[in-house]
Amino acid sequence: MINKLVFENLKHRWVRTLLGALLVGVLVASITTLIGLSRGLLEERAARAKGTGADIFLKPDAHGTVSFASGPVLEKFVPFVQKQPHVAQAVGVLVQPVELITSINGVNIPEFERISGGFHYLEGGAPTGPDDLLVDESYARQKKLHVGATVRLYEHNWHLAGIVEGGMLARFVVRLDTLQQVTANTGKISQILVKLDDPARTDEMVDYFNKVLAGDLKAISIADFVSQFNISTFPQLELFINIITTMWIVVIFLVVGLSMYTAVLERTREIGILKALGAKPWTILDLLIREAVLLALLGWAIGIALALVTRTLIVTMIPASLNVVNVPDFWPKAALIALSGAVLGAIYPGLKAARQDAIEALSYE
Amino acid sequence: MPQTEVSPEIIRVRDLRKVYHTGGVDVEALRGVELSVARGEFVAVIGPSGSGKSTLFNILGGLAPPTSGEVWIDGVDLRKMGESARTEMRQRKVGFVFQKYNLLPTLSAHDNIFLAQAIAGLKQAPAGFDNVLKMLGISNRLSHKPQALSGGEQQRVAIARALVNQPAILLADEPTGNLDTANSNAVLDLLRDLNKRTGQTILMITHNPEAAAFADRIVSMRDGQVLKRSEGENGD
Numbered sequence: 001m002i003n004k005l006v007f008e009n010l011k012h013r014w015v016r017t018l019l020g021a022l023l024v025g026v027l028v029a030s031i032t033t034l035i036g037l038s039r040g041l042l043e044e045r046a047a048r049a050k051g052t053g054a055d056i057f058l059k060p061d062a063h064g065t066v067s068f069a070s071g072p073v074l075e076k077f078v079p080f081v082q083k084q085p086h087v088a089q090a091v092g093v094l095v096q097p098v099e100l101i102t103s104i105n106g107v108n109i110p111e112f113e114r115i116s117g118g119f120h121y122l123e124g125g126a127p128t129g130p131d132d133l134l135v136d137e138s139y140a141r142q143k144k145l146h147v148g149a150t151v152r153l154y155e156h157n158w159h160l161a162g163i164v165e166g167g168m169l170a171r172f173v174v175r176l177d178t179l180q181q182v183t184a185n186t187g188k189i190s191q192i193l194v195k196l197d198d199p200a201r202t203d204e205m206v207d208y209f210n211k212v213l214a215g216d217l218k219a220i221s222i223a224d225f226v227s228q229f230n231i232s233t234f235p236q237l238e239l240f241i242n243i244i245t246t247m248w249i250v251v252i253f254l255v256v257g258l259s260m261y262t263a264v265l266e267r268t269r270e271i272g273i274l275k276a277l278g279a280k281p282w283t284i285l286d287l288l289i290r291e292a293v294l295l296a297l298l299g300w301a302i303g304i305a306l307a308l309v310t311r312t313l314i315v316t317m318i319p320a321s322l323n324v325v326n327v328p329d330f331w332p333k334a335a336l337i338a339l340s341g342a343v344l345g346a347i348y349p350g351l352k353a354a355r356q357d358a359i360e361a362l363s364y365e
Numbered sequence: 366m367p368q369t370e371v372s373p374e375i376i377r378v379r380d381l382r383k384v385y386h387t388g389g390v391d392v393e394a395l396r397g398v399e400l401s402v403a404r405g406e407f408v409a410v411i412g413p414s415g416s417g418k419s420t421l422f423n424i425l426g427g428l429a430p431p432t433s434g435e436v437w438i439d440g441v442d443l444r445k446m447g448e449s450a451r452t453e454m455r456q457r458k459v460g461f462v463f464q465k466y467n468l469l470p471t472l473s474a475h476d477n478i479f480l481a482q483a484i485a486g487l488k489q490a491p492a493g494f495d496n497v498l499k500m501l502g503i504s505n506r507l508s509h510k511p512q513a514l515s516g517g518e519q520q521r522v523a524i525a526r527a528l529v530n531q532p533a534i535l536l537a538d539e540p541t542g543n544l545d546t547a548n549s550n551a552v553l554d555l556l557r558d559l560n561k562r563t564g565q566t567i568l569m570i571t572h573n574p575e576a577a578a579f580a581d582r583i584v585s586m587r588d589g590q591v592l593k594r595s596e597g598e599n600g601d
Contacts, residue, residue: 001479001480001482001483004472005469005471005476008471008476012470012471270469273467276455276461276467277455277456277480277481277526278452278453278456278457278484279484280452359423359428362463362467
């Protein structure tokens with residue numbers, strides 16, 4: 001019966017209930033989308049690295065796992081690496097940031113195709129001219145590009161030679177020498193991809209490179225590199241998400257607290273009736289907490305639905321700009337965030353109601 | 366634990382005093398009230414505004430503590446009761462009927478009635494409660510919410526709610542104050558009928574002598590005291 005009263009109270013003030021739940025829902029959707037976006041970007045980078053087909057990744061010793069900046073690696077290291085035992089192919093890559101969260105990669109395309117097995121062309125073909133550019137299908141779809149189009153990047157007009165399936169190396173791929181020239185990085189690269197003649201020797205060769213190239217380059221297996229692409233590997237990102245989560249708990253606390261406080265003021269007389277019927281203070285507090293919990297759960301459901309819609313819209317309309325993944329494993333945590341804020345928000349109004357004098361409450365007009 | 370005793374009186378009040386402290390001033394609402402009500406009696410308490418009727422109602426119903434004096438309800442001494450014990454007393458020993466019905470607007474008549482049971486931790490309606498609902502004439506109105514019921518129907522639902530936990534005493538505060546004459550008479554007839562058929566003890570507060578005339582006995586109050594001579598002995 002108490003649950004029915006809770007449900008009927010929420011139903012009776014449906015506009016307030018809906019507005020409260022929508023506010024909670026928007027906050028849940030925001031944090032769920034943020035998590036989906038963070039993971040999506042990391043997963044996309046991991047997939048691109050994995051898609052290169054390389055076994056080992058050599059990068060400047062001082063760089064972190066994720067760096068969009070071109071590293072100060074001299075191109076002369078590539079032939080040196082190529083001469084090392086068990087190296088089938090070494091390919092130097094120059095990475096330059098584009099549009100904040102993606103990059104354009106310069107690479108010797110025939111060499112890269114030898115380690116990766118080649119791009120899968122959906123339109124056009126391999127670059128032949130110095131200004132030829134490959135883009136992935138999501139970017140081409142978002143920008144409505146076709147082979148032959150001119151794409152301006154780094155104050156340079158590129159000729160779109162091919163549209164390729166995504167998930168390999170980068171969204172934009174051009175010839176290494178041209179990108180070096182355009183970005184004033186002649187003779188420099190950012191990283192070296194290494195394909196071994198025997199992938200089973202990966203760990204052994206990582207150790208070998210770390211000895212031979214100590215102080216200049218750091219070797220990491222692609223498998224280890226890919227495994228580092230999760231939120232917990234990036235303390236600053238994790239801290240940022242935790243700060244945002246805390247802020248949202250506070251906002252949900254305020255939203256639900258305000259809603260419950262108004263409800264208590266509006267229902268003073270009803271609280272008096274319950275007290276006259278023998279409801280204990282705990283029963284009154286329990287009633288309001290249950291309302292807050294139901295409001296939070298409703299908000300959570302709305303939030304998850306909004307997050308799914310948002311993701312669908314992003315993936316459909318701007319697939320190349322943002323990569324958002326569904327994060328069903330985060331949904332229970334989102335529910336916990338909504339419930340924490342809601343229960344905290346209901347405590348003060350609930351205690352106020354529980355302490356209400358029955359006679360005064362019954363005479364409230 | 367509150368002290369209990371077996372007594373033919375279901376309500377016994379001796380030298381009851383109640384002082385409210387408001388704005389630094391002590392206001393004496395009850396000044397030594399003496400009252401006894403026998404089990405199964407229908408008593409009307411009548412008096413002008415400010416005579417202390419409502420304060421007496423609140424104390425007998427366990428809504429407010431007395432300042433001093435003795436108050437025994439169904440053998441339980443209210444003086445020994447804390448807030449929690451008085452709350453429990455309201456669940457089982459006392460049923461309230463208010464002037465403004467005080468039904469919860471979000472619940473149906475049925476749910477309003479049985480919410481009182483849920484609060485008291487009871488699971489099933491008492492045996493024969495269907496007959497009480499029939500007697501009150503609301504059996505076919507139980508699915509309606511208060512706003513869909515007339516004033517008379519709402520008050521009858523409130524009476525059913527007050528009775529669902531089989532209280533020792535039914536306390537009614539101006540139960541006809543918001544009703545027209547026809548509905549007032551219907552509700553008063555019901556209360557008298559209920560008293561005669563089930564032996565339910567009823568203490569009704571009213572300022573209306575015509576309403577009070579439905580009771581077995583009328584107790585008059587003035588200036589926080591029960592007048593020595595009770596008026597209008599009805600005594601069927």
